[in-house]
Amino acid sequence: MFHAARPASIAVALASALVLTACGGSGGEGTAADARQTLTVWAMGTEGEKLADVAKTYEKGHPNVTVDVTPIGWDVAHQKLVAAAAAGRLPDVMQMGSTYLGEFADMGALEPVDTQTFKQGDFFPAAWNQGTYDGKPYGVPWYVDTRVLFYRTDLAKKAGLKGAPATMADLQRAAAAYQDKAGTKWGLSIQPSGLDAVQSFYPFLYSAGGAVLDDTGRPVVNSPDAVKALENYGGYYDKGLSDKTFRPGYDVTKDFNSGAVPMFFGGPWMVGLLNDNYPELKGKWAVAAVPADKASVSMAGGSSLTISADSPRKAAAKDFIAYLTDAKGQADWYQRTNDLPANTKAWESGELATDETLKVFRTQMETARSLPAHPKLTEITSKVDEAIGEVSQGRSSAKEALDKAQSAIANLVR
Structure with missing residues (x-):
């Protein structure tokens, strides 16, 4: 979906000023991925409500990691993200709507995507482009939307x-x-x-x-x-x-x-x-x-998953995002939410491969376009x-x- 909130320019200016001094990424991974830790995650709308169940499944295979999911309504998501950025309290992992990823990337609040872990060719072109700002990817495609x-x-x-x-x-x-x-x-x-x-x-x-x-x-x-x-x-x-x-x-x-x-x-x-x-x-x-x-x-819409530039738990955050965005995780997410997978390999089996209605969406996504990210x-x-x-x-x-x-x-x- 194309989730957007009209930005409060004063708040954004404040956030930009604060975050540019505080963020930019430490460059290191901080805490090891398998160390005992609590990973904080913000997700919006229906996705926020359903992600907690997936997190519990993830925790079974990662006993040292507790995933704390906070569901946030799309109507207040932008405001909460701006306030958290200004206070230096963004969560480790954030769902980003396609309309404001560029704004937070421009602030320096997001960690660039590790392109050794996440391959551009695994995702629909328009989905990858939505997570890219100023030539650099900041969001890993999670789900896609088209009309x-x-x-x-x-x-x-x-x-x-x-x-x-x-x-x-x-x-x-x-x-x-x-x-x-x-x-x-x-x-x-x-x-x-x-x-x-x-x-x-x-x-x-x-x-x-x-x-x-x-x-x-x-x-x-x-x-x-x-x-x-x-x-x-x-x-x-x-x-x-x-x-x-x-x-x-x-x-x-x-x-x-x-x-x-x-x-x-x-x-x-x-x-x-x-x-x-x-x-x-x-x-x-x-x-x-x-x-x-x-x-x-x-048109292409949907959401990306991003990591806070200041997170000390980048390794675990990256591992959790990889779990959500590989072909298996994407197919599972579709079964839970009916959100269309951004990872094209998820479309190669099951209902996603055989349903005639879904095939129309799959074909449309191949040529779908998105606006370039902009603050x-x-x-x-x-x-x-x-x-x-x-x-x-x-x-x-x-x-x-x-x-x-x-x-x-x-x-x-x-």
């Missing part, structure tokens, strides 16, 4: 559609057909405005060849490809194919079940929600790759959120809105 197209197959037949839309042009035609011939209220659910609307826009942006930042961190959000993507996105609102009213906390699965919404872009957790909450829908929906523009490209990433993406809102509400053209976002982002990345 694919969910669509109602039974309503597609009523609409005269054969299979999933293959191109972006097909997608808009399908949305209209669902409304006109199958009687759905909307054609496609996409977020019109508000916090993290950019996540809904990414499949359109990336498939068109656009980006928010290029690989060097330079803003390119008003490129011709990006403008074309936002024009396409805004067209759904202009034509009444998508709801332009932003509803915080909106649960698209309810409207998907009722047939009011026949298509939406969603992550892997949506599969479980639909199966558990609407078993009567079984056989009436499917998933497909993001319809192609220049290519079929979705001000949440502020950067908020400017794109604003541009999307201007277009969806008909207040601005795509070019005008993205020119404005480009200017604001350029000021942030100087």
Whole structure:
């Protein structure tokens, strides 16, 4: 998931000032991995709640190590990490959301990844890139997330559609057909405005060849490809194919079940929600790759595992992270959480290798893109959120809105 909290700039500045003097890493491993010790771990959301069980299993094979897991809500995670960094009290191991790893790496609060232990080639490229800042890896990929197209197959037949839309042009035609011939209220659910609307826009942006930042961190959000993507996105609102009213906390699965919404872009957790909450829908929906523009490209999210630069228990921390991120640990974690493995070897056996729905996510992850890590990433993406809102509400053209976002982002990345 793309977990983000709007950074408190004053707190971050304070944290940066303090941590830069306190951190940077001792370079040594400190306490031996098999010495008697307590390893402190912070993990967020559902992962934080479920990691304690895995830690107990780990402890059975490592009797000298006690793993103390503290679950933290994503809504307060950023604030707690900033406060702990400022006080010099970060835990040994931290789960990092994809949107703020760059911020803490920039502070000097994170230990660089040992690339002899953790190999880049074992993970999806986008997952590894999310843990990399200024050319150096600071996070080991733990789980990944991407978006694919969910669509109602039974309503597609009523609409005269054969299979999933293959191109972006097909997608808009399908949305209209669902409304006109199958009687759905909307054609496609996409977020019109508000916090993290950019996540809904990414499949359109990336498939068109656009980006928010290029690989060097330079803003390119008003490129011709990006403008074309936002024009396409805004067209759904202009034509009444998508709801332009932003509803915080909106649960698209309810409207998907009722047939009011026949298509939406969603992550892997949506599969479980639909199966558990609407078993009567079984056989009436499917998933497909993001319809192609220049290519079929979705966004990559997820989380990395990081080590505090000041931890005296780096050796044990590294060993615990290796346990969580090797193929066996990743397959086990999927069974516990349905989080998609970042380690590609975990996909070679069991349900991950045979399930047709999961195969769609696996294929999409191969081309998925992520934003390069940046200390001000949440502020950067908020400017794109604003541009999307201007277009969806008909207040601005795509070019005008993205020119404005480009200017604001350029000021942030100087």
